[in-house]
Amino acid sequence: MENEAKKIILSGIQPTGVFTLGNYLGAVRSWKQMQEDYNCYYFIADLHSLTIHIEPQKRRQQTREAFALLLACGIDPEKSLVFVQSHNKCHAEMGWIMDCCSQFGELSRMTQFKDKSAKHPDNINAGLFTYPALMAGDILLYQADYVPVGADQTQHLEFTRDVATRFNHAYGETFKLPEGYFPKAGARVMSLQDPTSKMSKSDTNPKATISILDDEKTILKKFKSAVTDSEACVRFDPEAKPGVSNLMTIYSAVTGKTMAEIEAEFAGKGYGDFKTVVGQAVADELRPIRENFARLMQDRAYLDEEMKKGAERATYIASKTLTKVKKRVGLLLEK
Ligand code: ATP
Ligand code: LTN
Secondary structure, three states, X not given: OOOOOOOEEEEEEOOOOOOEHHHHHHHHHHHHHHOOOOEEEEEEOHHHHOOOOOOHHHHHHHHHHHHHHHHHOOOOOOOOEEEEHHHOOHHHHHHHHHHOOOOHHHHHOOHHHHHHHHHOOOOOOHHHHHHHHHHHHHHHHOOOOEEEOOHHHHHHHHHHHHHHHHHHHHHOOOOOOOEEEOOOOOOOOEOOOOOOOEOOOOOOOHHHOOEOOOOHHHHHHHHHOOOOOOOOOOOOOOOOOHHHHHXXXXXXXXXXXXXXXXXXXXXXXXXXXXXXXXXXXXXXXXXXXXXXXXXXXXXHHHHHHHHHHHHHHHHHHXXXXXXXXXXXXXXXXXX
């Protein structure tokens, strides 16, 4: 599976709920496509999810489900390294070292920290503040070349590069500087009810998001009630027609059709027809994932075994960097 000549891709996703159509079209589907050309490392960021309050039993369940969802979406453990972050102890250890290499001022400027603090004023924990340092550790432990993340995470990636540069300067060349990776086929999917904000797993309005486990009937219903406009013309114009443009983006991402082709296909037709066709295309795309997921969740032994194998390999790879880092900063290594 590992090929020295291939570049390393690394990304993580938090187990904060069932993946949405946005997570799939914007991230996980491209992760699957990259497996052929890169050494890919994908993980469930359960340590990061501790910054948000989730019932322990629910967190366990969501972590298992998120792992199964990655496999159901076509991430193949024979081709890629797939693991749960907390199963590799190097992440927590490296996280502390990265904390001590991060400045209060730079962490204070992170927009995600400001946004999440505003959203959860009753739980502004220290982990939320040092979240980017843990993330920097995740990336640097594996000497990743590319990190596919959405626009919301680019500031954290920039932070990672800053910390790595500073560390290399202070202690000698240790880390490769990771770059962002923005797949051509990646789509930014907006909420079906408020097309000016992104579709998000943690949205409390179920009509706003398509879960990748929704069945055909539910998907068609949600698309039917998606917010559009009163012009009754299928035309791509994200500024003036965010709802229709979002549906076009989804349809284009699923079918590979261009915006011009989609406009031609629906010329003279109403939004009703358009929404049904888009909904059907999405339902067809997601059906195999739902079926794979159901099958995987029946086979707990297989999931446990794959998690264990992933954890072992991840620990093997990350330990090399961690040992080097510990030496560099002057921690006395055990004999
Ligand atoms: P949460 O609601 O818990 O913040 P989220 O749905 O916003 O979760 P993340 O776990 O933060 O998702 O992101 C996982 C990956 O999915 C990231 O690479 C992110 O850029 C991508 N992603 C998330 N939402 C969308 C979206 N609506 N469109 C495209 N990509 C998305
Ligand atoms: N913060 C990311 C999840 C994440 C991640 C990472 C992504 C944690 N560690 C390392 C890429 C690389 C998110 O919320 N999407």
